[in-house]
Amino acid sequence: MAGKVDSESSQDDVDRLFMRAALAEADCAEALREVPIGALVVRDGLVLGRGHNLRETTQDPTAHAEIIAIRQAAEKLNSWRLLDCTLYVTLEPCVMCMGAIILARIPYLVYACRDPRAGAAGSIYNLAQDERFNHRVFVREGVLQHQCSTQLSAFFQRLRAEKKDARQRN
């Protein structure tokens, strides 16, 4: 659990600090050979929920980092309304996760790198700003972008190399 953040820290410092913690969650996913994605729910400088992608480990199609972190934060607050919270995540959320962010009334979303194939906070959809929902999400992207995208690229590169190796052995 990260400690309370010094109130004199700039917002940029705060965002980098929590994105580093989200990246540490992504490391946990990678150690399990899961696609390395990590997420945190934070309020007033305190971490209320954290999660990393566990789809393969749990065989649960909804076990994305964001969903796990959101459910943990809601349990901690004993409320489905995550008012005044920020969700930090290493990769742009998909449609399911953006839906959960909106349903949980999370006002701030910070993510590291875009997901051009499935991202729903600016890439293939921009659900954060859809005026037909009764909630809008303020989005900041690009925090620790390089570190997060490097980790993801390296993971997929390794996966492709392993598959090639396996094919050559057969």
Added chain:
Amino acid sequence: MAGKVDSESSQDDVDRLFMRAALAEADCAEALREVPIGALVVRDGLVLGRGHNLRETTQDPTAHAEIIAIRQAAEKLNSWRLLDCTLYVTLEPCVMCMGAIILARIPYLVYACRDPRAGAAGSIYNLAQDERFNHRVFVREGVLQHQCSTQLSAFFQRLRAEKKDARQRN
């Protein structure tokens, strides 16, 4: 748990039978004073997962009927891929739930009535047919539409009457 369906039943009979079971799940939600929505995941005539809206009871923003039914079915199959499954739900799924349906590779979705304010399978979005996803969902709507929409309308009417009563007492 519903029994195996007679292979000679028409698809329409089968859909009505499972939608009635989804409606029974919605009744369970209503008994808890939750918005009455119920869902089932079915394969080869067998119910693999069932759920009803539990948002208020559990204070979990992701506790929609569909998510609960999907997670239960995945646990039963020990697989995040719900291939050859049909999801039955009494109300058109929201963005989060449609995202989960696509992630779980569910090929068939049957719902009773549209949600013009938040439905993502034809109303405000049509995620089922978005060619940018690597999965398409075949959708049938309108099965037991009247029963499901009547239940929802009656629920919200009662809620408004109760709120009016409470205001008048204060």
